[in-house]
């Protein structure tokens with residue numbers, strides 16, 4: 001008997017957790033070479049760049065409460081959400097520690113950042129768990145690419161602390177993206193047309209979580225070099241995601257056309273409705 005969707009998601013989460021526990025866990029206290037912290041290795045834009053990432057990671061309370069409300073009726077998805085929230089919480093924390101331990105931001109400056117950031121509330125950009133899985137796959141992929149670029153920048157600048165931070169945090173984001181892609185595959189198997197339609201809709205309305213929340217978000221990304229280009233997003237996030245889950249741009253374009261097409265009501269059903 002084929003496994004139910006519920007069972008499959010549970011198995012997926014168990015695999016995710018096993019890999020996380022056995023191969024991916026890292027310690028803020030023991031795995032980051034804090035003793036090598038050297039502010040002379042930072043570039044002019046480092047502080048603003050890390051601060052922007054930190055602010056975006058700081059919405060964990062909103063991400064997790066909204067995500068849990070959406071997934072609470074399904075064990076595998078809800079438990080993934082709690083594990084995900086724990087991992088994400090460490091990202092904001094390690095960026096915060098970098099900014100304050102290095103002296104790039106004082107405790108008072110960080111307190112102001114925290115107050116400003118959390119004065120706004122993130123809300124779900126899409127309504128259903130399936131749409132949010134599509135969003136998760138794209139968002140985690142984009143975040144992974146952004147952190148990968150920063151890891152390389154830190155390596156070139158000889159900033160081994162920041163290089164280690166982006167290595168561990170980026171590896172988490174890659175794993176999150178993998179989980180969401182696997183969920184999309186399960187969704188495709190049970191409702192291909194609906195899932196393709198959701199993926200097309202999410203992609204055409206995609207923006208990063210901090211966009212519209214963090215003041216001057218796009219400007220910050222540009223001036224600090226924290227963002228990724230549209231080309232990188234397409235070539236390294238969108239196209240590989242479509243390939244992994246087994247669809248194409250063409251299939252998505254068709255679905256998008258259907259979504260924007262006016263709803264056709266034939267004359268027979270119109271007559272029935274008005275009778």
Ligand SMILES: [Fe+2]
Pocket residue numbers: 057088091143173
């Ligand atoms: Fe993160």
Ligand SMILES: [Fe+2]
Pocket residue numbers: 088140143172173176
């Ligand atoms: Fe993530």
